[in-house]
Amino acid sequence: MRLNFTLNGIAETIDTPSGQLLSDIISILDRNPESSGAYIGTAGCREGKCGRCLVIIDGEVRHSCLVPGFSIRGRKIITYEGFKTSDECSVILNGFESAGYSPCRLCLPGRVLLTKALLDKYTMPTDDQIAEGFAAVQCHCSGFLPFYEGVKTAARIRRSR
Ligand code: FES
Numbered sequence: 001m002r003l004n005f006t007l008n009g010i011a012e013t014i015d016t017p018s019g020q021l022l023s024d025i026i027s028i029l030d031r032n033p034e035s036s037g038a039y040i041g042t043a044g045c046r047e048g049k050c051g052r053c054l055v056i057i058d059g060e061v062r063h064s065c066l067v068p069g070f071s072i073r074g075r076k077i078i079t080y081e082g083f084k085t086s087d088e089c090s091v092i093l094n095g096f097e098s099a100g101y102s103p104c105r106l107c108l109p110g111r112v113l114l115t116k117a118l119l120d121k122y123t124m125p126t127d128d129q130i131a132e133g134f135a136a137v138q139c140h141c142s143g144f145l146p147f148y149e150g151v152k153t154a155a156r157i158r159r160s161r
């Protein structure tokens with residue numbers, strides 16, 4: 001199956017067996033020596049629970065381990081590796097830091113992408129709106145309140161710019 005799509009702003013074409021998932025496709029691209037590194041490469045649950053494989057597809061946060069490869073034709077995909085050097089990412093990381101919110105390195109990419117998608121949708125998300133996004137990651141060890149505060153602080157910094 002031949003697929004054309006955009007990954008972190010770069011047009012990609014790949015031939016993959018049908019039935020492959022987006023997380024597999026991104027891993028294959030990462031193994032290409034010419035790849036600029038699209039994916040954090042962390043093994044996760046592959047069941048849509050841990051949130052370590054989150055990506056943004058056309059503005060929507062999705063678990064790449066649940067996205068069928070054929071469905072990404074023509075779509076725009078952003079991974080944390082592609083997002084982390086942007087000013088937008090710095091604002092979110094500043095917000096997290098100022099609020100004292102620090103998830104582990106495995107959870108950070110997903111939380112940052114969730115926050116980006118939330119702030120693109122809502123200027124100042126409510127607790128319910130943040131909770132909706134939070135449901136995409138299983139780990140609760142860094143707590144709900146610090147995450148809510150981190151998102152709201154990032155929203156305030158973003159609005160003040
Ligand atoms: S690897 Fe996709 S949610 Fe865990």
Ligand code: FES
Pocket residue numbers: 103104105106107108139140141142
């Ligand atoms: S496992 Fe990452 S913050 Fe809990």
